[in-house]
Amino acid sequence: MAVALQMRKPPMGGIGKRVAYYPGCSLEGAARAYDVSTRIVAKELGLELDYLEDYNCCGAMETKNVTFWGTMLLNARNMSLAKKQGHSVIVAPCNGCSFSLQRAEYFLETDKKVFERINSLLKEGGVDPLTEIPHTYHILEWFYHEAGPEKVKERTKKPLKGLKVANYYGCLYTRPHFYARTYSHGGTEEQERPRMRETADDDEHPYYMEALLEAAGATNVEFEPMHTQCCGGPHSLSDEQVSEKFVMMILQTAKRNGADIIATECPLCHASLEMYRHRLMMKGVPDVDVPAAYFTQLLGIAFGYGAGDVKLKDNLSDPIPVLKRLGLV
Amino acid sequence: MAIHERSLVDPERVLRKERLVIDGIDVSGDWNLIILPRVIEDYDLSFLDEVLEQPEGKTILQCYQCSYCTASCPVHNYWDERYNPRHFIHLARLGLIDELQKRADVMWRCVSCHKCTHRCPKGVLVEEVLKAILRVMAKRGIIEEYPSKKFDKFFLESVYEYGRIEDGELLFGWIEKQGYQVVKDPILKKPIPFMGGVPEWLKQLAVKPIKSMNIGFLILNAKHMLFHPRTKNWNRFKQVLRKVMEEEGVFTH
Numbered sequence: 407m408a409v410a411l412q413m414r415k416p417p418m419g420g421i422g423k424r425v426a427y428y429p430g431c432s433l434e435g436a437a438r439a440y441d442v443s444t445r446i447v448a449k450e451l452g453l454e455l456d457y458l459e460d461y462n463c464c465g466a467m468e469t470k471n472v473t474f475w476g477t478m479l480l481n482a483r484n485m486s487l488a489k490k491q492g493h494s495v496i497v498a499p500c501n502g503c504s505f506s507l508q509r510a511e512y513f514l515e516t517d518k519k520v521f522e523r524i525n526s527l528l529k530e531g532g533v534d535p536l537t538e539i540p541h542t543y544h545i546l547e548w549f550y551h552e553a554g555p556e557k558v559k560e561r562t563k564k565p566l567k568g569l570k571v572a573n574y575y576g577c578l579y580t581r582p583h584f585y586a587r588t589y590s591h592g593g594t595e596e597q598e599r600p601r602m603r604e605t606a607d608d609d610e611h612p613y614y615m616e617a618l619l620e621a622a623g624a625t626n627v628e629f630e631p632m633h634t635q636c637c638g639g640p641h642s643l644s645d646e647q648v649s650e651k652f653v654m655m656i657l658q659t660a661k662r663n664g665a666d667i668i669a670t671e672c673p674l675c676h677a678s679l680e681m682y683r684h685r686l687m688m689k690g691v692p693d694v695d696v697p698a699a700y701f702t703q704l705l706g707i708a709f710g711y712g713a714g715d716v717k718l719k720d721n722l723s724d725p726i727p728v729l730k731r732l733g734l735v
Numbered sequence: 736m737a738i739h740e741r742s743l744v745d746p747e748r749v750l751r752k753e754r755l756v757i758d759g760i761d762v763s764g765d766w767n768l769i770i771l772p773r774v775i776e777d778y779d780l781s782f783l784d785e786v787l788e789q790p791e792g793k794t795i796l797q798c799y800q801c802s803y804c805t806a807s808c809p810v811h812n813y814w815d816e817r818y819n820p821r822h823f824i825h826l827a828r829l830g831l832i833d834e835l836q837k838r839a840d841v842m843w844r845c846v847s848c849h850k851c852t853h854r855c856p857k858g859v860l861v862e863e864v865l866k867a868i869l870r871v872m873a874k875r876g877i878i879e880e881y882p883s884k885k886f887d888k889f890f891l892e893s894v895y896e897y898g899r900i901e902d903g904e905l906l907f908g909w910i911e912k913q914g915y916q917v918v919k920d921p922i923l924k925k926p927i928p929f930m931g932g933v934p935e936w937l938k939q940l941a942v943k944p945i946k947s948m949n950i951g952f953l954i955l956n957a958k959h960m961l962f963h964p965r966t967k968n969w970n971r972f973k974q975v976l977r978k979v980m981e982e983e984g985v986f987t988h
């Protein structure tokens with residue numbers, strides 16, 4: 407694995423050390439542990455998050471499924487706020503949020519009519535129209551490019567020795583390539599946009615999280631193809647049967663590949679895994695008892711912070727015993 | 736005989752004989768299965784036009800039916816073979832409304848993972864196209880209200896009202912919608928977590944933070960549920976949102 411990572415190494419930098427931070431609704435509610443630990447990691451790595459004041463929900467999949475123009479408008483408003491704060495880059499720690507913003511970016515850039523209509527609607531709603539469209543990154547990409555494994559290694563005070571991690575990226579981190587610009591193929595001329603291969607993660611085999619955690623001393627277990635398998639996401643409350651099955655496959659693969667813990671990078675995936683893990687355990691399904699933690703929580707611990715600092719107790723799946731066993735907390 | 740994408744053939748059209756003798760020759764074994772022909776005459780080409788009118792449906796014509804989307808789809812692979820994005824696109828383009836309607840019970844199950852869109856070699860935004868098809872079906876009344884749509888609208892209401900969502904309120908509000916008796920506080924009329932009827936697994940899940948004395952977490956969530964986080968200056972923007980959504984018919988179907 408380590409050799410493969412070396413070979414795929416992209417250039418560093420290029421996004422900017424100070425960016426607009428769009429936490430999204432979850433991070434200020436049930437997933438505050440992710441917010442807190444993200445801020446810790448950013449501070450340690452010498453990066454600056456500028457909180458996007460007065461943002462609104464990106465609408466996630468749910469709104470997108472019901473209204474096209476409404477969703478565009480919600481995201482355009484956030485983009486306009488970022489511009490107003492003087493940023494041309496937004497980072498979001500949630501797959502859903504970064505997807506929504508990137509999707510809006512795609513339609514605004516490829517369809518002139520959408521751009522014009524949205525701008526006039528923004529004006530009508532009392533928001534500055536967009537002159538330029540900011541680009542959105544997932545926070546993991548930003549950490550990787552602006553700090554990278556070397557910096558993580560340098561900062562690590564308490565290496566995550568012996569911790570076997572399954573890195574779970576969820577669906578929308580690199581998908582679909584038209585929005586995330588992770589790759590470029592097919593499509594018509596209007597759909598072609600400059601690809602961002604240098605800054606985006608590998609589209610089918612993402613590895614940024616692995617690389618960062620490896621630098622912090624952890625051991626990564628094989629987790630393909632479940633690392634990008636959907637957890638049932640937008641249907642996790644409305645279609646419980648499907649979500650339960652998907653989560654079961656994910657957890658069992660992790661367990662059977664020897665993982666102590668699953669590292670996540672999206673509050674929705676994380677909630678879904680924890681919720682269904684609990685239900686599956688109540689049903690007595692075997693091999694589903696791997697706990698989950700945000701990758702930023704694990705990095706925080708490696709940087710010498712305690713379990714309370716990164717709010718490990720907020721995790722319903724309770725990863726503390728596993729970390730205690732290895733003497734990490 | 737192996738049938739490629741067997742799930743596309745209606746079971747009543749498949750004839751299988753134990754022994755099959757034709758002109759005195761025993762052709763049992765590989766040749767004992769016959770698919771009856773069918774006659775199709777209800778092509779409705781206006782369906783495609785309506786899909787093309789949706790901003791998400793524009794790329795439907797780029798599809799060359801390679802089925803890479805279906806091969807990637809987790810709902811097809813791990814849940815129900817009848818869920819087949821390639822086939823839905825095919826049916827929508829031909830305007831075979833009856834055939835689409837037959838599959839209405841699985842069509843909503845897409846989990847929006849975007850494997851299909853990501854891998855399509857022709858640049859079809861498959862997931863979006865499927866949602867456009869669903870929307871046209873709903874407009875024409877050939878698909879009933881399905882669970883995920885109920886949830887989507889429920890979620891949308893919260894975004895529309897406050898500009899933000901609150902996970903706890905969403906969860907308990909949804910539980911109430913499912914028919915559980917939820918207790919509400921008298922002043923703000925918000926559901927009080929874990930009072931009244933709540934699914935057993937959820938109750939147990941809630942005991943965990945209490946047991947581990949994680950009171951901060953509980954207080955934060957309770958506070959958020961009672962005083963919903965809001966976006967400032969939302970009202971004027973809300974009017975515009977309402978206008979565009981009305982045009983799209985969000986409130987009518």
Ligand code: SF4
Nearest residue numbers: 430431432464502503
């Ligand atoms: S995707 Fe989720 S967390 Fe992100 S803004 Fe939307 S609702 Fe909030």
Ligand code: SF4
Nearest residue numbers: 501576577639674675
């Ligand atoms: S894994 Fe689930 S929650 Fe995460 S991005 Fe995919 S659908 Fe959303």
Ligand code: SF4
Nearest residue numbers: 798799801802804855
């Ligand atoms: S992958 Fe694309 S071109 Fe192939 S069948 Fe699916 S939508 Fe059509």
Ligand code: SF4
Nearest residue numbers: 808845846848849851
């Ligand atoms: S987005 Fe929907 S149709 Fe596409 S692969 Fe995922 S579940 Fe299947």
